[in-house]
Amino acid sequence: MTETIGLWVAALFTIGIYSFLYKENPLYRLSEHLVVGISTGFGIAVTYAQVLKPKLIEPILSGEPNAWLLFVPAILGILYITRFFPSVGWLSRYPMAFLMGAGMGIGFPLQMKAQVLRQLEASLIPLYETGMSWDIALGNVVMVLGTLAALIYFFFSKPHKGPFFGTGSKIGIWVIMVGFGATFGFTVMGRISLLIGRIQFLLGDWLHIIK
Amino acid sequence: MNIWEKMLNVDRRWIFLLIGIACIVPFFIPLGLPILPSAEVIGIYDHIEGLGPDNAIFVGFDFDPGTAAENMPMGVAVLRHAFARNIPVFVTAYTPLGQGMAAMAVEELTNESSADYFEYVNWEDWAAIREQGITDRAGIEEAWTAEGNSLPENARGWIFEGRDIALLGYLPYFHLVILGMSSSIASQFPTDIGGTPLEEMPMYQEHKSLREIDLAVTNAGSSACVAWITYGREKIGLPVAFGVTAVMATDYYIYIQSGQTVGQMGGLRGAAEYEVLLHDNGYSKEYGKAFVGMDVQNIAHLLIIFLVVIGNIAFFAGGFNKKTKLKGRR
Amino acid sequence: MKRSIPLAIVMVGGILFIIQYFIPHQHSQTLFDYYTEWAPIVGAFALVLGVGSLSRLHSHKIKRKAKNWQYSYAVLIPLFLVPFFALIMPESLGGGMLETMGGARTTQGVFDFTYMNIQVPIQATMFSLLAFYIASAAFRAFRAKSALATVLLLAAIIVMLGQVPIGELLGKWFPKVGLWILRYPNLGAKRAIALGVGFGMLATQLKIIFGVERNWLGGAGE
Numbered sequence: 001m002t003e004t005i006g007l008w009v010a011a012l013f014t015i016g017i018y019s020f021l022y023k024e025n026p027l028y029r030l031s032e033h034l035v036v037g038i039s040t041g042f043g044i045a046v047t048y049a050q051v052l053k054p055k056l057i058e059p060i061l062s063g064e065p066n067a068w069l070l071f072v073p074a075i076l077g078i079l080y081i082t083r084f085f086p087s088v089g090w091l092s093r094y095p096m097a098f099l100m101g102a103g104m105g106i107g108f109p110l111q112m113k114a115q116v117l118r119q120l121e122a123s124l125i126p127l128y129e130t131g132m133s134w135d136i137a138l139g140n141v142v143m144v145l146g147t148l149a150a151l152i153y154f155f156f157s158k159p160h161k162g163p164f165f166g167t168g169s170k171i172g173i174w175v176i177m178v179g180f181g182a183t184f185g186f187t188v189m190g191r192i193s194l195l196i197g198r199i200q201f202l203l204g205d206w207l208h209i210i211k
Numbered sequence: 212m213n214i215w216e217k218m219l220n221v222d223r224r225w226i227f228l229l230i231g232i233a234c235i236v237p238f239f240i241p242l243g244l245p246i247l248p249s250a251e252v253i254g255i256y257d258h259i260e261g262l263g264p265d266n267a268i269f270v271g272f273d274f275d276p277g278t279a280a281e282n283m284p285m286g287v288a289v290l291r292h293a294f295a296r297n298i299p300v301f302v303t304a305y306t307p308l309g310q311g312m313a314a315m316a317v318e319e320l321t322n323e324s325s326a327d328y329f330e331y332v333n334w335e336d337w338a339a340i341r342e343q344g345i346t347d348r349a350g351i352e353e354a355w356t357a358e359g360n361s362l363p364e365n366a367r368g369w370i371f372e373g374r375d376i377a378l379l380g381y382l383p384y385f386h387l388v389i390l391g392m393s394s395s396i397a398s399q400f401p402t403d404i405g406g407t408p409l410e411e412m413p414m415y416q417e418h419k420s421l422r423e424i425d426l427a428v429t430n431a432g433s434s435a436c437v438a439w440i441t442y443g444r445e446k447i448g449l450p451v452a453f454g455v456t457a458v459m460a461t462d463y464y465i466y467i468q469s470g471q472t473v474g475q476m477g478g479l480r481g482a483a484e485y486e487v488l489l490h491d492n493g494y495s496k497e498y499g500k501a502f503v504g505m506d507v508q509n510i511a512h513l514l515i516i517f518l519v520v521i522g523n524i525a526f527f528a529g530g531f532n533k534k535t536k537l538k539g540r541r
Numbered sequence: 542m543k544r545s546i547p548l549a550i551v552m553v554g555g556i557l558f559i560i561q562y563f564i565p566h567q568h569s570q571t572l573f574d575y576y577t578e579w580a581p582i583v584g585a586f587a588l589v590l591g592v593g594s595l596s597r598l599h600s601h602k603i604k605r606k607a608k609n610w611q612y613s614y615a616v617l618i619p620l621f622l623v624p625f626f627a628l629i630m631p632e633s634l635g636g637g638m639l640e641t642m643g644g645a646r647t648t649q650g651v652f653d654f655t656y657m658n659i660q661v662p663i664q665a666t667m668f669s670l671l672a673f674y675i676a677s678a679a680f681r682a683f684r685a686k687s688a689l690a691t692v693l694l695l696a697a698i699i700v701m702l703g704q705v706p707i708g709e710l711l712g713k714w715f716p717k718v719g720l721w722i723l724r725y726p727n728l729g730a731k732r733a734i735a736l737g738v739g740f741g742m743l744a745t746q747l748k749i750i751f752g753v754e755r756n757w758l759g760g761a762g763e
Contacts, residue, residue, distance in 0.1 A: 006658035013659060017666040021227045021673055031663045033615035038660045039275075039308055040595060041623025043588055045652070046307035046381050049627065051585040054401050055578070073579035077586030084593055092590075093547035093758055095583050099384070100757065101551030102576050104746045105558030106390065107441070111746075114441040114471065115739030119732055122469030139725035143468075146729025147736075154737050172733070177689050179730025181696025182722055183461045184683075186478060188675055188697075189704050190281060190457030192511040193479035195234050195672035196504040197280020198665060203238060210238045211503075223677045230676040244706035249720060276661040277668035308664075311656050383584040391577030394570070398578055464728045465735055480704045509707040511672075516698055518680040526684055 011206045014198055123147050146175035215529025219522070226518065233514045237507040246505060248484040251467055254474025255428065255452040256488045259289070262425050264297040264348035267418040269427040271439065272313035273305035273385075278432030278456050279312060284482035284501035285454035286316045286430040288489060294320065294329050294370055295494050297348050299414035301396065301424070302378045303385075305435040310380040310404065317378065327367045327495045334372040334407050346413040348374060373403075373412035380404040386438040392421045393447045422447050426473065430454035436463070440471050454481065479504050548752045555750030596620065619655065626652040696722055 016027035056074055059067045076098055082091040127140045152165060153172030160169040203210045212220070248256070262268065270289055274282040293300045302317070304310040321331040332355065340354045351371055356362075362369065370376055379400040382388045391399045396419060397409040409415045418424060427449055429436040436453050443449035450473050453463055457478025466472045476482055482501035489495045490502075526532060558576070561569040599613035630650040685691040702708035703719015748754035 002654065006654055010658040010662040013662045014666045017663065017670065020670065022224060029609065029612055030615050031667070033612040034619060034659060035663045035667070036595070037616040037619035038623055038655055039664075040592060041620045042311070042627075042656060042660065043307040044592060044620075045624040045627030046310055047383060047585045047588050048624065050310075050380055050382055050404070051581050056582050069575075070579075070582070073582040076579075077583045080586045080590055081593075083590055089759075090543040093543070094550065095586070096757065097547035097550035098554065099580055099583055101554030101750065102558050103384075103387065103580070104551075104750055105555035106562070106573075106576075107386070108555070108559050108743065108746050108750075109562040110441050110445045111739065112743055113445045114437075115735060116743065118445075118469050118471060119465060119736055119739070122465070123732065135721060139721060143725045143729040143732075146726050147732045150730050150733030151736060154733060173689065174692060175726050176730045176733075177693045178696045178722060178726040179461065179734075181693040182700045182727040183458070184693065185697040185700030185704070185719075186457040186461050188512065188515050188679070188701055189478050189480065189508065191669075191672040191675045192230075192234065192508055192515075193457065193504060194278070194280045194665065194669035195230070196479070196507050196511075197500075198662075198669045199234055199238065199507075200280075200500060200504065201662070201665075203235070219681065223681075226677045226680055227673040230673055234672070242707065244710065246706055247709075247716070276664040279661065279665055280669070308660070311661075315657070315661075382581045383587075384580045387577045387580045391574070394574050394577070398574065399581075461723060461727050462731050462735070464723055465732045468724070468728055478704075505706065509705045512701045512705045513707065515676060515679045516701060518676060519683050519694065519698070522680040522683065523685055532684075532686060 007206050011202060014202060142175075145171070150175050150179075213529060215525040215531075218525045219529070219531070229518075230511065230514060233510050234507055237510045238503075241503075241506050242509060243506065244509065246480075246483050246487050246502065248488050251475045251477070252481055252484040252488065254467075255289070255476065256292070256474075256485065258426055258450065258452065258473045259292050259296070259298070260492075262293075262296065262298045264299070265417075266425040267299040267301065267414060267423070268293055269301045269303060269421075269424055270313075271303050271305060271427065271429040271431070271435075272309045272316065273429050273435040274312060274432030274456075275306055275308045276312065280504075281456045281479050281482065282430045282432055282454060283312065283316060284479070284499050284504075285476045285485065286313070287319055288482060288485040288499060288501075289428045289430070289454070290316055290320055291327070292485075292489060292494060294375060295367060297368070297375060299374065299418065300376050301414075301418075302376065302380075303388075303400075304381040305385045305429075305431070305433075305438075307381050313378060313380065314404075317376070321370065323363070323365075326365070326497050328365070329368055329370045330362060330366045332369055332371045334405070337371055341413070346374070346416070372405075373407060374414055377403050377407075377409065377412055377414060378405070379409075385435070386442050389421070389438060389442040390446060393443070393449075395420050421449050424449060426450045426452060428452045428454060431459075432456050434459070440466060444471055452476075479508065544755075544758060547758065548755070552750055552752060555746075592620065623652060623655060626650060626655075696726075 013027075013031055016025075017031050019025055020028040056070055060070055076095040079091045079094050082088045123144055125140060125144065127144065128137045149168050149172035151172070152168035153160075153176065155165075155169075158165050160166055200210070259268070270286060270293070272282075272286055290300060290302075302313045304313050317331075319325060321329050337351065337355060339358075340351055343354065345351055345354050348371075351374055352369060355369065355371075379396075380403070382399060388399045397415060400409055402408050403412075421427075421443060427439050427443055429439045429451065431454070436455055436459075439449070439451045444451045451471065452473045453466070453475040455463055455475065455477060457480070460475065460477030460481070463472070463475055463477075467475055476485055479501050482499075483505040486495070486499040486502045490498050558573070561573055565573075596617060599616045601607075602610045602613045603617075630652055683690075683694060683697075685694050699715060700719045700722055702711060702715040703717075703722075708715035708719070745754060749757065
């Protein structure tokens, strides 16, 4: 029974939101507000159950060894709330500083490796090896030179003139356009997929007229 | 106002109606065209195919309901593959809502009404077997069936909670959680979402940190997936696979070519490819939602291309490229 | 106290953990483990900020009877009711999973119900509205006005046809060329962008660690 009611409620909201395509209306406005309330409420519930209860409250209450150390993150966390009181609001900078400084220190070498060094390394490849088909070899040339050219295009400290910077940036913008074209093609696929998902719900789960 | 101008000024709600029809009608007239899996998806499939009960993987439900239509079939497909091969799976989420998504995926795979479902055995239900000290996968199943339990006809297999799956869920600052799990998974997740201590689970006893994990598949609707590379792959060499929405997929080919991911499922197409691999290799009798969805996608893509072409024809034939402005309501 | 100490914490923490990466000694590893264990606890409290400002905003709206004030109840009621139900039915936190998994849990809690039948459909449907807008934009906005725009459109069309099975029926080469575009020119462009972003991110991090960039301090007290 609850399942059936649930399906009807879900279908009502789905159709209600699609009615927005015709005209803005109260049901859409209601949905817009509900989604904010529920997702934040869900966030509170999950955060309490997954973090505060098992990692802070329970260890302290059960008197685990070294549990007193947990007062450090607890106090830091509580300092966030000072944001609501202008006179002591500056105290909220402490938890932020704790999370940010160390977080960046930890992230710095790893991000340098993942986002920069590995990417540079992956661009330094042999363009052709024996047995390689022509399309892969051509692809390698396009990829390696394309990366370089697109980087030149984004390099604004030098005027885009002359054989290196001028030609390079021109090739760069062509490569970037192909990349954006691919993204656009995929974006269409993504958006349509989301619509298909909802139609599968309406026609399948709700009305049972498709499998 | 000439015909071209009229055409370009058509009320956009007509276009909305067209795309709606293009996405509904094909459900009733399926084309059933084959989908060929790409190397990017085969990479993930082969990696999981090489694993078994002695290995373990992470599956991240790193998306919200907004992109579930794309990400959910990926998550379900990977979980199905792992369950069928009895590979222990730790399930995590990057956002609170993702935790609900993960639970829904497991529900889909364990629901008796769905084809090829898995019979879920609660943690408490096989306590007697654990007390006998049996922890290996084959031994557990043997003892379980010896107790008089038989697999229902339409079920694929058993899932023993704590041996085959641990639903860990969400934690904030998940990138740091990934780092923390490189030392110990239980330091980050002392219990699963049902409150069962990780320390007691046989799958945790055999795989205590991310260093002992053979793959992390992140199904993401945001750049959350990159955290698995930065903090998992680059810190401890954890193999990572992506299941990402189509909108993001083109950005992440760089990680496939650099070898930072073992493969990638991009959008609904990627999920459909994985479903084809599962179906063709006997892991499921039916294709999943993504495969059916791709059939509908055919017509929708043709319609969009038609709209681009016809829009351009009207634009140039009407000479609007020379005029400064196109009059009328847009 | 108000600025220097937070800035010092950032600098010390940042430098310490950069060094930690290069010297993973047992002591530094312990420090690292404490940090990763504590960070989610500290971070969890940040949610209070979000909840606080959200409830303040909407209760003000109701008090002032601002435009569409009635809808503010649709934010406030679930904001507090959802965690309340989760607290009295903690097992339902797993979405709809636990009800079907044997045992005594056969009813669906209010919490599950809200998540599965309100939150999921609303969010999924709202995102799916974009399908209609992209179709409309395809007709109205994507013009081959220049050579570069034409290249963008052609790449998009080839990739679009390459991704759907019908593309192969129209031309055997569509999927092949589509994949080639994705794997080579697209990759080149995206790698250049990723490198740009990567360098930018590293520079910003260094600026924050060394206190050059201080916007994060916000305005609360000098």
